[in-house]
Every structure is written in structure tokens, then in C-alpha cells.
Amino acid sequence: MxxxxxxxxxxxxxxxxxxxxxxxxxxxxxxxxxxxxxxxxxxxxxxxxxxxxxxxxxxxxxxxxxxxxxxxxxxxxxxxxxxxxxxxxxxxxxxxxxxxxxxxxxxxxxxxxxxxxxxxxxxxxxxxxxxxxxxxxxxxxxxxxIEKNKPNPKDKKVLYFGPGIHEIPNQILKVPSNKILYLAGGAVLKGQILIDNVQNVKVCGRGIVDQEVRLGVKIAFSKNITVQDIFASQCLTGESDRVTIQNVKTISFFGWGDGMNIMAANNVLFDGVFIRSSDDCTTVYGTRKEFKGGAKNITMQNSTLWADVGHPILIGTHGNSEKPDVLENLNYQNIDILDQKEKQLDYQGCLAINVGDNNLAKNVLFENIRVEDFREGQLLNLRVFYNTKYCTAPGLGIENVVFRNIDYNGQNANTSIIAGYNEQRKIKNISFENLKINGVLITDEMQGKPKWYKTADMAGIFVGEHAEGIIFKMN
CATH class of the missing domain: 2.60.350.10 (Dextranase, N-terminal)
Structure with a gap:
């Protein structure tokens, strides 16, 4: 029995x-x-x-x-x-x-x-x-x-918005500390979600921040923040710590419509996000606008990026020239890149590290990234540069970058670039492990490569001056 x-x-x-x-x-x-x-x-x-x-x-x-x-x-x-x-x-x-x-x-x-x-x-x-x-x-x-652990609308800690359009006074909804903001499926919020100088906040649900609201979610000077599952135009994290952004979707259409920016923030996890942007999909900067400091321990994983303009991934442009910032321990893993469309050569690169403003970028991992045939751009662009339009000084350097299991299939890629600035502002220690271009494995020992060729030539990568320690291998 x-x-x-x-x-x-x-x-x-x-x-x-x-x-x-x-x-x-x-x-x-x-x-x-x-x-x-x-x-x-x-x-x-x-x-x-x-x-x-x-x-x-x-x-x-x-x-x-x-x-x-x-x-x-x-x-x-x-x-x-x-x-x-x-x-x-x-x-x-x-x-x-x-x-x-x-x-x-x-x-x-x-x-x-x-x-x-x-x-x-x-x-x-x-x-x-x-x-x-x-x-x-x-x-x-x-x-x-399936949505689990839905908050109770009657709980005093919950700000609940059910199905329907919700007009927000002054188009800003500021979320207090220790609160849950819940947007139910079928809810449309006509205003920005502002998480500013608070802690222990969660935003969740299957609802929408109206796409006409620029910077639909803004996280500033806060800690212990979670944003899950909602849709918005953009989601920015500035000078904040311990932030998780999970299964959030953003689509922008207006000028300079970056998707999910990091500015001077630490310990940020993006997991399962979808970004289609009218500028860069995701960026990591140091000091920028009102946010000050470097950035470290940033991870984006299991995500999909689509840049109608600009870069899918960009690291390093903005910082503090007088008090240099460090951008370190940045990880991009299991990502699909669907598109890039950028005619300006200065702003190409699906995987781009362009350091200015005396920034140092180091310990960066790109792993298990699949790049589909984008319309116009480059596979990667690593430069220590001085972009006088946006920067007040050249970058300090790029060090210890690993490209592991990168797979590009397409015909539209322009020549990729790896180039330092001068002998004091170099690119150092760049490792390519299992790089595949249209099914061809690119290694220093690959068959068919003339001995007098650089391996980078076989991958369509121009290696300029002040770049050292670049290797291509199987892992």
C-alpha cells in the first residue's frame, strides 16, 4: 500500500x-x-x-x-x-x-x-x-x-498599478525606500520611474512604462535595487550599488536613445534583458553628468542586443580627466547581437572599448557571444583615443581583455581596429580564444595563414601602434 x-x-x-x-x-x-x-x-x-x-x-x-x-x-x-x-x-x-x-x-x-x-x-x-x-x-x-510571488495590492509596502493607463503628475513617479512598485500585465504608466537616493526597492510586473517617456527607469545614488520584467524606453543606473535588472525590455526611437547605461556604478547585474536602441544598447562609463567615480563588477548575461544606431556594447568613453576613473571586472556572457547600423567610423564596433578622459579599462570578458549579420559596422573596436567632441583628454589604457567563443556570421563587417594612443597609453594583453568568423576558427596556428601574415589579418582586424600581447588560440 x-x-x-x-x-x-x-x-x-x-x-x-x-x-x-x-x-x-x-x-x-x-x-x-x-x-x-x-x-x-x-x-x-x-x-x-x-x-x-x-x-x-x-x-x-x-x-x-x-x-x-x-x-x-x-x-x-x-x-x-x-x-x-x-x-x-x-x-x-x-x-x-x-x-x-x-x-x-x-x-x-x-x-x-x-x-x-x-x-x-x-x-x-x-x-x-x-x-x-x-x-x-x-x-x-x-x-x-510564469510570474511567481506576486505582491499583495493591499500590502502597505506595495505601490500597485493594475491594467489600464495611469497618468502620473509631472510624469515622475519617485519610489521610496523599502517599497515594491508593481505594474500588472496590461498596465501602462505615463511617467518615469525614479529610484533616487533610496535603498531596498523592487520594481516588477508585466506592465509598461510608456515608450514616449524618455529615460523610463532611472536609478540614481541608490543601493539594493531590483527591476524585473517590465518594458520601458530606457533604464539608466548611475552612482548606485548592488543593482539587478532582470528580463527587462527596452526599445527607444529618439535621438541619443541609449538602452541601459552604467555611469559610475558598481555591482550591477543584467540578466535576460532585451535592448533595441536608437543609440548604444549598453554602456559602461566612469564619471558622467551628475554621477562621479569609476565602475566595477558589471555583468550582462543571457541577453539580446539590437542597435538601430550606435554600438551594441560600448565601454569607456566618459570619465574624469582630472581624477581618472577605473572601469574593471566587466563581463558580457551568452549574448546575441542582432544588428548594428553606424556609418560613422568613429562609432562602430559591436564589441567596443573606447577609452577617453584618462579612463583605464581592465579585466574585461566577452564570452559566448553570437553576432548576426549586422547592416553596417565592425565586429570589434578597441582604442585608446581622444575624441575631442566628448572628452577632455585621451584615455589611459586598455588591459587584460578576453574574447572567448565569439562567433560572427555575416558579410557586412568593416575592418575591426585595435590601436593604442602612445607609449604611455597602450593596449595590453588581449586574448582571443575560439574566435570564429563565418565558421573559420582564427588561431595563431591556423592552417592556410601565410607565415608573414598577422593572425589578426585573417580575422579582418587592423592592429595599429601601441598594442601588445595580442594572441589568438583555441581554449
């Missing part, structure tokens, strides 16, 4: 662990009237179950045409699930000739039936669904894990 009960219990536990869950969010009339994009109709269901409609938000993105900028209307939808989910995306523009779901590393297979695209997910993912090669009127689809 005990044996039968034990088996029944184990079967019950197994069923619960693999149970299918699917959650779609409530949409209110004010959102339906003002925020809908009808390019797509998106439905989700448990395998073989009833289809559930998602609401397709209109989001703006930046398309560079020539040297000018043109704001385009794209779509966004989201839901929560566990187990397996089936998705149907119907285009209102007619027949789908071809389609892709990115990042390509997800390996998502699609089926097309006239104007509807079908595919299946077994894990949460932040995706771009692109029909007939159109990346500016695409569907941003955010398939979230």
Missing part, C-alpha cells in the same frame, strides 16, 4: 513540474483605443487547446535612411507560460513569402500557411518575428516565464 501511495505521489509531482500554464493579460478600452498596432494578429495556446488573443502594442523604432532618421511603427506583444506553447502570427499585409524568428541561435522552426506563421516555444524567450525581411515593422514577442 505504501509503495502504491509513493508511486502516486511521484507521478503527481512529475505532473506538477511539467504542467502547462499560459497567462495572457487584461487589456482595457483606453489602451485598445490609443495603443494598438494592427499589422499582426497574435494568438497563443497550449498544445491542441483553445487559442487566446494577445494585444499588439504599437512601438516606435528608428530607421536610418541615408544619414537621416525615420521613426517607424513596429509591434509588441507578450504573455507568460510554462511547458510548451504554440503561437500563430497572422499578417494583415497579405501573403508571407518568408519569415524568421530571431535570435537565430534559438533555432526556432516556422511553418507558413498563406498569411499566418506558426511556431512552438518550450522555453521563455525575447524574440523578433520578421516577415518578408522587414525588420522595422516586425513583431517584438516577449514570452515570459
Amino acid at each position: 505504501k509503495k502504491i501511495i509513493t508511486i502516486a505521489f511521484l507521478l503527481s509531482m512529475s505532473f506538477n513540474m511539467t504542467a502547462q500554464e499560459l497567462v495572457v493579460y487584461e487589456t482595457t478600452e483606453d489602451i485598445i483605443k490609443t495603443m494598438h498596432n494592427d499589422d499582426f494578429s497574435v494568438k497563443v495556446r497550449k498544445p491542441g487547446g483553445l487559442w487566446k488573443d494577445l494585444f499588439e502594442y504599437n512601438v516606435k523604432v528608428d530607421q536610418v535612411i541615408g544619414t537621416g532618421h525615420s521613426v517607424q511603427n513596429a509591434s509588441m506583444a507578450s504573455f507568460d507560460f510554462s511547458g510548451t506553447v504554440e503561437i500563430a502570427v497572422t499578417s494583415s499585409k497579405g501573403t508571407i513569402n518568408k519569415a524568421r524568428v530571431r535570435p537565430l541561435s534559438k533555432g526556432i522552426k516556422t511553418q507558413i500557411n498563406e498569411n499566418t506563421l506558426y511556431f512552438t516555444l518550450t522555453n521563455p524567450a525575447n524574440l523578433s518575428v520578421e516577415i518578408n525581411d522587414d525588420i522595422f515593422h516586425n513583431l517584438h514577442l516577449f514570452a515570459n516565464p
